[in-house]
Amino acid sequence: MSSWVRVSGAFMVGAVAMGVAVAAITDDKPLLTVVGAVVGGVVSTFAPDLLDRMREKAAATEALGAAAELTPEGSGPAMLLHASRGVVPFEGRERELEELLAWCRNSEAGRLRLLTGPGGVGKSRLALELARRLGPGWGYLEVRDDGEADALARWRAVEQRQVLMVVDYAETRTGLSQLLHEVAGDEGRRVRVLLLARSAGEWWQQLGGESARVRQMVAKAGPGIELAEQVRAGKPDRNLVAEAVPYFAAALGVEPPETFWVELGEGPHRILDLHAAALVVVLRSQRRSGTVSVSVGHVLEELLGHERRYWLQTAKARRFLRGPFGLSVRVVEQTVAAGTLLGARDRDQAVEVAGRVPDSVASGVVADWLRELYPPREGEDDGEWLGRLQPDRLAELHVTRQLAGSAELLQACLGDLDERQARRALVMLARAAQQLEGAGEILQRLLPEVASEVGSIPAPRETLIALYEALPYPSLLLAEAHALLARRILDSAPPDAGSGERARWLSSLGIHLTALGRPADALSVTEEAVTLRRKLAAAYPDRYRPHLANSLLNLGEALSELGRLADALPVTEEAVTILRELAETYPDRYSLDLAASLANLGVRLSELGRSADALPVEQEAVTILRELAEAYPDHYSPELARSLTNLGNRLLELSRPADALPVTEEAATILRELAEAYPDRYRPDLTSSLNNLGVTLSELSRLADALPVQQEVVTLRRQLAEAYPDRYRPELARSLYNLGVTLAALGRPADALPVEQEAVTILRQLAEAYPDRYRPELARYLLNLGVTLSELGRLTDALPVAEEAVTVLRELAEAYPDRYRPDLARSLYNLGVTLAALGRPADALPVEQEAVTIRRQLVEAYPDRYRPGLARSLYNLGVYFSELGRPADALPVEQEAVTILRELAEAYPDRYRPDLADSLYNLGETLSELGRPAEAADMSQEAEQIRANLDGC
Template sequence: MLRDASPRMVDMGGGWGLAPAGWGVGLAALGAAFGQLLGTTPLAVLGATVGAVSGAFAPTIYDAVRDRNRKQDALPATAELVSTHHGPASLLAPDRRVVSFAGREAELAALEAWCADPVGAPMRLVTGPGGVGKTRLMLELAARLGHQWGFVVVTEDQEATALAHWREVTDKPLLLVVDYAETRERLNVLVRSVVGDGGGRVRLLLLARSEGEWWDRLGSGERPVREAHARATVEQMVLSADVAAGVSDADLIDAAVGDFARVLGVEPAPSVVVDADEGRGRMLDLHAAALVGVLTAAQEAGVGAVRVDLGVVLEDLLSHEVRFWLGSAEAAGLCAGPSGLTVTALGQVVAAGTLLGAADRASGVALLGRVPGVPQSVKVAEWLGGLYPAEPGQGWLGGLRPDRLAELHVTRQLAESPELAAGCLTDLDEGQARQALTVLGRASADYEPARELLGRILPLISGVAASLEAPRETLEAISAAIPFPSLAMAEADAIIVGKILATFPAGDRSGEYARWLSLSASLTAQLGRPGEALPVEQQAVTIRRELAELYPDRYRPDLADSLSNLGITFSELGRPNEALPVTQEAVTIYRELAELYSHLYRPDLAASLSDLGIRFWELGRPDEALPAAQEAVTIRRELAGLYPDRYRPDLADSLSNLGITFSELGRPREALPVTQEATTIYRELAELHPDRYRPDLAASLSNLGVYFSQLGRPDEALPVTQEAATIYRELAGLYPDRYRPDLAGSLSNLGIRFSELGRPDEALPATQEATTIYRELAGLYPDRYRPDLAGSLSNLGVRFSELGRPDEALPATQEAVTIRRELAGLYPDRYRADLAVSLSNLGAWLSELGRPDEALPATQEAATIYRELAGLYPDRYRADLAGSLSNLGVWLSELGRLDEALPATQEAVTIYRELAGLYPDRYRADLAVSLSNLGNRLWELGRPDEALSAEQEAVTIRRELAELHPDLADSLSNLGSTFSELGHPDETDEAAREVSEDLGL
């Protein structure tokens, strides 16, 4: 998604003594004088040239100078901060430069070298969580470049003009900076101007908390922009909390303590001792700890060492800010009398102002009406506006700073007061909606309550989106502010994107229109509505195919992207035969592109290969899926080694797909480790970004449970399956359209796990709930969910049988056979194996009901199918063939056809013996069962000596497995019968004693 935001042109000079009256003469005339004033300061980054920039920037620069003078004049000479116009948290603002810069020398050197390199990349991306020092790094870079370079922080609505204005007066090197790049509108316009610049050297530095869809979309422009984006991706700088190897957190805090004390005019705290968890603290937190220490020492005379808990330092700082609000409000007479404002009310007023802002004084007064119990008073509004004035050109009301402190406060206030949340997120105009989405979206990266809050208020936000009437540019900006992918915000984003599409003229065939079509389809599919997404994505493919024929360099990547999405949509609709060719075409395009531009398109090639693997195994062709899945893992492992923050999620995705492919090939031992690796990655990611990665974690846990089960380790399979079901239940409660199918799948798996552990009474309700969900879904989307319904019905039959209720098992299994027979007629490669499963079960239930003559043909058909499949995929289907042959032997025996029963049972024993040699954990129990069956067949044929040998081997195996499989009594009973037949009563009595002991009798 295109993510753009608001810019401002700023002179970072250190000397702010220029008189305001001088600006009335005109900027060009004052250029030289302004350059002299700033040229002697450490931060004279614009120098003389800034005075000659177009007069359009004069009000912005003048207001910035005036505002900075006012702020510095207002700094207190003592620690009585409530006597000033600014709270203590304002001292943490990076542009105040209260704390001397420290560390980041390696990063600064790299950025300086980038600026100095005549052929350097035009654009760099610096990412990192809030508070690690991105803005401080940018300001220090500007200072070090000195007056030889110009420096412009591009603000909103200046993307298309900032560089042009600069070039009108000079070809001096220029550093352009965009902060919060992930939230910006028209960022592509700025990049286009930078890469197409024919003047002097220009560098564009983008600062963002993370890359994501906004970054991917930025790279979808014309070829020069794509190439700049590709270089920036390769050279991306990710900031961690560790600012320098030789500088400790304690060193940074000690230095900051001195700086804060000097600015506040107080004695430094004797010492500030920080309690922290392992690992480095974020720069903002360390500076906040120093500030809290200084404030505490100033307020508590004679205090010794001040202890600060880094884990709650922002809360501590917020408490100082609250005291500042209260003192200033009391001084303004807002708290006096029975109707005076309480501390709670003051905090809610600040939260509402920070969340929504206000364009003018009247809007500030109206804002107060959103806060419960607070009157719409001009006096209160003036107090709030004086407390946090807006930046020049950014409206009337600003908000609490720094951002992480603001996000904490807003999240806490809205989470604690549903009335405040409802008031602040109802009837918003486009500016308020955008700001609210941005603040809460950022807050959700750090605070779990913010994520929960987004989920609760989604209907309110969606209502605002549905009623919003605004120009396309405004709609694009709001869409850009919504994280993607995001469960909480997908509905609102889909509504807004639909409005954007409506602004294009009828019959539009542009690439821009196709891009929004593709995004609309992705969002609709994300909401669990692939049937609605399909025609939209098909239209995007048609347009992009036409454009790719005319302009292949520009549009073939876009075509490949839409083809990949179309394949996914067909797959979600249960139409894998249509998904395969479009996915293959996408792979072909990306492979050709990757050969030409490896660094740019290898990630896309890996993604399409991963999709191709899925398409093949959906069609029952796992042998063709494997090489595609393995190639995808190889590429993504290399990429994740170079850029872990960017590609570890993709690696986890491909590892999961590879595990599925191994499982489909009957190789669970190889499926397990790659899936465990994927689960580990997803768990780490879900802790950082639950909105994005909890669904992936749940899917990986479900797969892990399947592979543990296939390896005969049901006790390890159960907890991961339960965790997956828990996550999906929570998600389905929030987003039923999207996650009820996944919940049903996890419940089916949970039923199987309980069954494997001999707990059928717990297995049945889980399976019944899964069947209910799938029946509802199959009624709505039969192509997609009838296969799942059949699988669930088949499982339900097994659960009833395990509970001794074969009369209830039979109709469920018959319905499963009917559905699967229809599916196998249409897609034999995909569904014949499933049909065989249901036929085997049908034979078993008919036999339990005393109808072996009806059981036999179903079992024979199942064995025939499994024999054909085992010939094609022995690793995958030989075990199923053996199970079917065992059943066949039993039914033939019940019908008195002993000569036919024996060879089927012997073949089953042979197969299980081979499998148990390879996978003893998985197949020794099955071997014991088949040996016991063989003993029965031999005994029925009057060959007790041979029967004894088979039963003894079965008992030996079962003794070893008794702790895990307490079915030893069955084998001992059979052995007792055989001994009796052979005339060995002593052995019979011994077997009976062991049976009694085993049963606790």
């Protein structure tokens, strides 16, 4: 039984970063406003005062137009999908409509509501239907971007009746708080503000941290209404497509096809995609006879094709495509993309935008053609001179594809932008990055350059904040961009900025620096955020205690990343205490934050070797998140998966792999689905979950099942580490380590060796930079590398590796005995085996004696966990005594080893009977040397009987 011992299953997922959400995601719906009629001509015979009042009324109505989003114009077939066109009658959403109608009609209800959902689910159409059902007693105003500050005042200058104000793309609105201040002060007249957004992220939390009036509005609004993709329960998507086809045919002035086939795939689908499929059915039926077949998954592609034909037909009519200097098809496509991305404030700028396209010319004729393709919104004289391709998802697809396909166009479109163009372009790409990975790659590559230019233009801070809140989070591609923007926003704060504002951006910057693998840089800014928020929470507890809790969680994460585990625990515990109190008072608002803090606390306890204390904490987090995920699966499933991953870790640490397996499998299943849909966002979580699944299968001796899982993890993490070395090289090293352990356990040490050597190389570099954080892992990696070298017969190479592992772990065990003594005992055991194999039993003896001493102490505290290790050390100690000619000293330790192994073999015969047979054989040899042949024969006979039974099996 004298063999080297590996450390297996030791490296699983660390903290789950759920402390602070810093994401704000925008919708892709177009903007629309219904406003009162503009006063027409004035008869000169009216009295002067009446004439003046009418002129004032006309001026006020015109001014209102500057604060309102108006109906877009355009001739392309895709415009029929715009919510304002209402081509297809409104369908479903009865529950949401009833809730919103009750809110508007209840005079005691709050003035603010939030409507969220992914792009294309019908938020804008629902808002319009709400206005229609409210009836003529209500006005409707969709607030234009940059029109928030005085939108209500302009409305009141024209109308005194009650009004529904809709703010689309609420996440990107820098003037939103100003609008709500105005609404809060509009006493006596009913005002309702409906915000449309893709999700309630950091922007929504920060809105709740504004003045007392605004804070009360946000608190009364509650969590908001989240639109699911399915429009009407029980109604198949196929029926929704079929019912829409005749309406689009009527809008185009053609006959609907008699027969058609729509391939849906798995659903439900977003209503925009279903209506796009219906429109494509009608368009395709005009070009071919027979049954039309359409795939929902490709409708945007085909719709884009119809728009492309529209561009080329109009360009051909203007003779743009003729002659040696005519525009190519590629230039036409890129010109539309440039105009859609950047827009233009006047004709001169439209000419400049057209001239950005490679091989094109800065031509007024081309600019006029762009305006005819997609005119600006009606009445928008002081805003955009150019309109844009609609719907937004179609525009995002076209722009992303053209920019990704041409480096020249990319550079031309994102350089030398003014403030308006920069914001429009960057926010559009940020929206596109939610579903188009190419858009995220464009932002990652070019945002630093563009942000630098944005920082030099007038009023850069508001632009930067709007962009920051529009970027998806978490995102690998945009991690550097988030940190850069947070730093620029922090540095651009005015001298009179409040401490709450500074704390917000300090905290955000710390989060992103930690995510980038720069905890040392994150620590100072996070500590400053905690200091500021602690003072604010003391003065205004209701407003700032939640923010303080989030900053404390972030501080705990940074301290943990720096290896300061004892310092990380109390700040995390303080955060949990705060959030538990908040969740008891406001469960709907703070349950998720409490679960996040519990998850982090579980990790902190585990890092300190207190897995038994961590387990109930992780279980509580899973319970909370499971309830939330059952109610809102699309929203909370990711957090549930991360928490399940952590719970599986704790069960593994407590030697309960059978209990850990279903938990870890559930986490992996959830995250695989999420990563397929959103690879940039969820691939890291998936790799962590798969890594833990591989460890769990290994612990259950299912090595053949574990191997492909661990190989997949290494492949995924190698890709991540190549793109983001600071963040993912440690994770790559851990997955290499686990793969090496499995290969060695499968009897493949030659395959394990290069894997383990690569892991050690990475950890050596990390330990030099962050010794407190990575030296423990380096020691364990060295321990296993030494074992592999020994198994391959390379003992002289194995010895210095084993000695280095002992040196490192001895220092760690002196500082943290509870955590590192087990690893020190393993390293001593392996060093003893290596010395003995090199023919140096005298050197091996004191090393093994120290291992026995440590393991005796461990067995007293945790007998179930450490008795097998003690038995191995006793066995080897007896061997070394015998080799040194000291059978009398060998006897008692070998007898103790046999006693322990008898008990273990009774409980786990398959696992421990071979070790018992070896130990009995050695004990028999020692008894024979001491002149006790009868007893020696009994031991030998029992050993032979066990071996015979094993062979028979």
